[in-house]
Amino acid sequence: MSTHPELAEMRERLERTASSKPAILIEGLILLAGVYAAISPWIVHFHTGSPNITASNLIVGIAVALIGLALTMAPGRMFRLAWVVVPLGLWLLISPWVATVTHTASAGTIWNNCVIGAITALLGLAAMGLTVGMRRRQHHHHHPR
Numbered sequence: 646m647s648t649h650p651e652l653a654e655m656r657e658r659l660e661r662t663a664s665s666k667p668a669i670l671i672e673g674l675i676l677l678a679g680v681y682a683a684i685s686p687w688i689v690h691f692h693t694g695s696p697n698i699t700a701s702n703l704i705v706g707i708a709v710a711l712i713g714l715a716l717t718m719a720p721g722r723m724f725r726l727a728w729v730v731v732p733l734g735l736w737l738l739i740s741p742w743v744a745t746v747t748h749t750a751s752a753g754t755i756w757n758n759c760v761i762g763a764i765t766a767l768l769g770l771a772a773m774g775l776t777v778g779m780r781r782r783q784h785h786h787h788h789p790r
Contacts (some may be wrong), residue, residue: 668724671771674718675730678765679710681739685761691754697744698754705733707739709765716772738762753782 683706686692686699701752741758742748750758 650753652686653730666773667718668775671768671775674713675716675772676710676713676769676772677767678734678761678768679706679708679713680708682706682761682765685757688777689753689757691751691757693714695744695754698740698750698758701744702737702758709733724775727769727772727775729767730772734762734764734766734769736762737765 652667681688681689683703685706686702692699709730711728712733716724729743737758739762
């Protein structure tokens with residue numbers, strides 16, 4: 646089945662689209678957003694007073710960065726994982742209220758996480774949009790009306 650000509654053509658088109666300029670830009674930005682989220686507790690200096698949110702940002706940031714890295718290294722196979730970035734971004738957004746012991750975080754922590762969380766979620770949506778766009782073009786190409 647993997648030698649079927651239509652499958653080979655679909656895989657080739659997916660690889661081609663996944664390595665397009667918009668896709669490469671989004672993949673790189675996802676990687677950078679993840680790295681920033683992971684190190685942000687030390688940049689914004691909330692790592693000492695909020696151990697839970699520090700751990701959360703570190704873990705979620707590493708996960709986002711790894712997905713961004715995987716997208717750049719194996720775009721054809723990893724594009725289906727792009728949707729995972731959206732809930733991770735949403736978690737970053739709400740975590741200042743959920744992950745802190747007293748359910749209150751400093752203004753810097755809230756601003757930091759709201760901005761990086763929104764950016765991360767939007768990048769995930771953009772990556773999903775590229776995936777949906779690819780599938781729609783492939784589907785339309787294979788089934789003429």
